[in-house]
Amino acid sequence: MLKFELLKTDPAEGSYLGSHARRGTLTLNxxxxQTPIFMPVGTYGTVKGVMPQSLHDMGAQIILGNTFHLWMRPGLDVMEKFGGLHQFEKWDKPILTDSGGFQVWSLGEMRKISEEGVKFASPVNGDKLFLTPEISMQIQTTLNSDIVMQFDECTPYLSVEPKTKGLVTTEREARSSMELSLRWAKRCQEEFARLNNPNALFGIVQGGMHEHLRDESLAGLEALDFPGIAVGGLSVGEPKEDMMRVLKHIGPKLPKHKPHYLMGVGTPEDLIAGVQNGIDMFDCVMPTRNARNGTLFSRYGDLKIRNARHKSDPQPLDVTCTCHACAGKSGVSWADGGRDGFSRAYLHHLDRCGEMLGPMLASIHNLHYYLNLMQEVRDALDAGTFGAFVNQFHTDRARGV
Structure with a gap:
């Protein structure tokens, strides 16, 4: 089941500001x-270092699972025993699963792509495996995810041809990849229907850095009438200006009565740019991955907790933040007089000592920041002040910590 209701559009839509921001609700099984929304990534059935209750507390509405990795471990026999991923990981809200296409792409020379599917060696035990659009649908049906993604070929930024490897993917390569993904989309749709999957299947727009190929991909998916549309193949190594060029081209063209999902993107600035171009849903490993590497996001820019200047700093990571790391049990930010949170000095100490509490608190903070950013976006859209919000966002982020 999927029902998308478009509640409001930015008053600046169609003006010289070029905003296509939207406010909506997405009803799933x-x-x-509430959209726009950021979706924390739980690759192996867990958001790294974060308890499910913490995700609830910070306002996570939907999380991701990874089809490829859950197929490898624990396997479909275990998933069937638990009736799917929700009961297995004890998460009672919606889950989106990717199709495995990106993971197959990331295997590089370890995989062989054909019209039928992809042959590769398991990165877990070396077993020879074959993943097809039909098998991807079967796996995701077993996982019982609320949103199922079509199996696609993630078009690389750099060429995959031996003679040109290391150069930008040619138009011919990008077209071949995009057309294969369209044929796979139809096969996914047919298998999804055969399985009587009660959830929702999204198609994925591909086409590399070529705007006209993106248009062709979107037209093909619209003809198949998927209930939701994703934009894939961005944030795969291309320069930021190319990513933004493609996003600004294709985002506003996505069907207005369906939810729009930008896959694997990105920084706080990327999320705001995505919303401005009509995107409703985002995911990225950046909040938790950066947290484990000592980089924290805040209203006033990014903070490197490993820097020596934080050794004795009593401030929290973000003086305006109400997450457990910054505000403690009280939930009152430093700016509002709270002093229950952990200091930058403590987080610096934990990181230097390799204590696992360090990346756990950092992950909680980063995810809270992303989720709260999307809440502020929704509030601004509700109030009709999104343009002013965006200006203040960029001013604050440029101020620095």
């Missing part, structure tokens, strides 16, 4: 999601 396991709950209602």
């Amino acid at each position: 396991h709950g209602v999601v």
Whole structure:
């Protein structure tokens, strides 16, 4: 089941500001999601270092699972025993699973792509495996995810041809990849229907850095009438200006009565740019991955907790933040007089000592920042002040910590 209701568009839509921001609700089998939304990534059935209750507390409405990795471990026999991923990981809200296409792409020379599917050696035990659009649908049906992604070929930024490897993917390569993904999309749709999957299947726009190929991909998916549309193949190594060029081209063209999902993107600035171009849903490993590497996001820029200047700093990571790391049990930010949170000095100490509490608190903070950013976006859209919000966002982020 999927029902998308478009509640409001930015008053600046169509003006010289070029805003296509949208406010909506997405009703799925396991709950209602308020959009725009950021979705924490739980690759192996867990968001790294974060308890499910913490995700609830910070306002996570929907999380991701990874089809490829869950197929490898624990396997479909275990998933069937638990009736799917929700009961297995004890998460009662919606889940989106990717198709495995990106993971197959990331295997590089370890995989062989054909019209039928992809042959590769398991990165876990070396077993020879074959992943097809039909098998991807079967796996995701077993996982019982609320949103199922079509199996696609993630078009690389750099060429995959031996003679040109290391150069930008040619138009011919990008077209071949995009057309293969369209044929796979139809096969996914047919298998999804055969399985009587009660959830929702999204198609994925591909086409590399070529705007006209993106248009062709979108037209092909619209003809198949998927209930939701994703934009893939961005944030795969291309320069930021190319990513933004493609996003600004294709985002506003996505069907207005369906939810729009930008896959694997990105920084706080990327999320705001995505919303401005009509995107409703985002995911990225950046909040948790950066947290484990000592980089924290805040309203006033990014903070490197490993820097020596934080050794004795009593401030929290973000003086305006109400997450457990910054505000403690009280939930009152430093700016509002709270002093229950952990200091930058303590987080610096934990990182230097390799204590696992360090990346756990950092992950909680980063995810809270992303989720709260999307809440502020929704509030601004509700109030009709999104343009002013964007200006203040960029001013604050440029101020620095």
